[in-house]
Amino acid sequence: MGSFDSExxxxxxxxxxxxxxxxxxxxxxxxxxxxxxPSQASVSAGYQFIISDGQVTAEQLxxxxxxxxxxxxxxxxxxxxxxxxxxxxxxxxGTQVIQYGLEFGSxxxxxxxxxxxxxxxxxxxxxxxxxxxxxxxxxxGAVTAETRTVTFGVVSHTETVTPPSDAxxxxxxxxxxxxxxxxxxxxxxxxxQPADGTAYVVAARSTTFIAQGGSATALDVDPGHxxxxxxxxxxxxxxxxxxKADGATMAVMPxxxxxxxxxxxxxxxxxxxxxxxxxxxxxxxxxxxxxxTEVAHGAGTAVxxxxxxxxxxxxxxxxxxxx
Numbered sequence: 001m002g003s004f005d006s007e008x009x010x011x012x013x014x015x016x017x018x019x020x021x022x023x024x025x026x027x028x029x030x031x032x033x034x035x036x037x038p039s040q041a042s043v044s045a046g047y048q049f050i051i052s053d054g055q056v057t058a059e060q061l062x063x064x065x066x067x068x069x070x071x072x073x074x075x076x077x078x079x080x081x082x083x084x085x086x087x088x089x090x091x092x093x094g095t096q097v098i099q100y101g102l103e104f105g106s107x108x109x110x111x112x113x114x115x116x117x118x119x120x121x122x123x124x125x126x127x128x129x130x131x132x133x134x135x136x137x138x139x140x141g142a143v144t145a146e147t148r149t150v151t152f153g154v155v156s157h158t159e160t161v162t163p164p165s166d167a168x169x170x171x172x173x174x175x176x177x178x179x180x181x182x183x184x185x186x187x188x189x190x191x192x193q194p195a196d197g198t199a200y201v202v203a204a205r206s207t208t209f210i211a212q213g214g215s216a217t218a219l220d221v222d223p224g225h226x227x228x229x230x231x232x233x234x235x236x237x238x239x240x241x242x243x244k245a246d247g248a249t250m251a252v253m254p255x256x257x258x259x260x261x262x263x264x265x266x267x268x269x270x271x272x273x274x275x276x277x278x279x280x281x282x283x284x285x286x287x288x289x290x291x292x293t294e295v296a297h298g299a300g301t302a303v304x305x306x307x308x309x310x311x312x313x314x315x316x317x318x319x320x321x322x323x
Contacts, residue, residue, distance in 0.1 A: 046109040047100060049078070049085060056080065059087075062109060085110055094119040104213045116206035122192045124201050126150075133199035134161070134191055136169075136176055143169035143176065149199075165245075166223040166293065166322040176200060181221045181319050184210045184311070210314050215307020217282070217296050221323055225294035227252075227268075227283050235262045240270075243291055263305050268292060271301045282308065287321045295323060 046062035047070075056078040059070040079086040085100040096117050100110035124131035130152040137145035146161040163169075167180040179188040185207050192203035212218045228249060230239035237260035241249040254260060259271045266288070270281040280301050283292035296308050312320060 046103060046106075046111060048109055051080065054080065056085070084113075092120070101211070104211065111211065112209060113211065114206065114208045116204065118204040119202065122194055122201045122203040124194065124199065133201055135199055136171075136191075138171055141171055143171060143178075146178075164223040165226065166221070166319065168318045168322050175203065179316070179319055180223065181315060181323055182223065183221060184212070184219045186210070186315060186319060210311050212311065213307070215311060216302070216304035217298060217308045219308060219311035220294075220296050222294040222297075223323070225281075227270075227292045227294075228290060229260065229262075229268050229283075229292065231262055231268075237262055237268060263303060267305060269301075269303055273301075284312070284323060286312070286323050293323045 048060045048062055048067070049056050050058035050060070059072060061068040061070055075090045077088045077090075079088075083102045087098040087100070089096040089098075094117055097115070098112060099114040101113040103109045103111045124133045126132055130150060132148065132150050134146065134148045136143050136147075146163060147158050148161055149156055149158040151157075163178060164180040164182065167178055170177040170179075174193045176191045177188060178191070179186065181187075188206045188208075189202060190204040191200035193200055210219050224245065226243040228241045228243055229237050232238050237254075240252045240254070240260050242252055243249055252258065257272060257274055261269045261271065263269050263282070266285050268283045270283065272279050272281075277299075278301050279299050280297060280303060281294055282296040282303055282305075284295045285292040295312065296303070312323075315323070
């Protein structure tokens with residue numbers, strides 16, 4: 001068992017840092033862009049739990065062959081399940097919940113499967129003064145636009161928020177939930193309306209991680225990488241075009257280095273080769289609307305489509321259709 005910088009451990013667990021503290025990512029919708037919260041490297045870390053008399057007495061971070069003690073406090077509580085572990089950290093600003101599940105093929109090592117933080121008292125107030133609020137334009141029960149406004153004293157700045165292309169909004173009385181898929185993560189932000197106003201503030205957020213399991217191809221959604229394909233009745237891809245953020249298209253001409261293949265209806269593989277190197281990108285059109293989104297990429301040309309589809313099946317239905 002080794003020693004390890006406690007800040008590094010806490011970052012890896014994505015648990016003990018307060019998401020609403022100064023510089024934290026609980027205040028905004030784009031916490032991933034602010035380099036806080038669980039990164040892909042932190043999620044790939046393993047965890048072990050020491051259990052005595054049905055109670056968790058210690059937690060360890062696993063890095064290769066090294067074990068590092070995770071600092072626990074009286075604020076931490078655990079619920080032991082069958083192949084799962086739930087850790088709850090109670091803080092004055094809110095409640096952090098971390099879900100763990102056994103890693104594929106292991107009986108002792110866990111991985112983070114979901115993290116969430118619920119703000120105790122949602123407010124527009126920022127730690128260093130000023131306020132941050134969100135506003136939504138709603139038409140026919142659907143969100144058509146989003147803005148955020150930061151105010152310090154008499155100075156306010158409002159900017160348009162452009163959600164990911166696969167974002168799905170759910171409008172309810174007094175709250176709006178925004179969800180999207182990025183990489184192997186399902187991200188959700190819930191905005192609520194404080195009693196003292198009509199604007200929205202962040203009330204909760206969560207991230208769910210889709211495990212690769214035994215698949216040779218990992219789910220890795222890139223909502224900004226979209227394409228359209230012309231496919232013949234025999235399944236041959238006859239034309240391809242990349243779709244830009246503004247909806248404009250740019251034709252991609254297959255040549256000796258780039259080839260497109262329909263793996264099955266709804267899935268197209270782009271194979272890129274140069275010299276002795278090759279890589280692939282898999283695009284999916286889950287909704288059948290003609291626009292495909294990147295859902296995986298990797299080295300070589302072999303795609304484990306069965307394993308990839310199993311991961312896609314774990315996405316919430318509304319988000320799966322939006323990819």
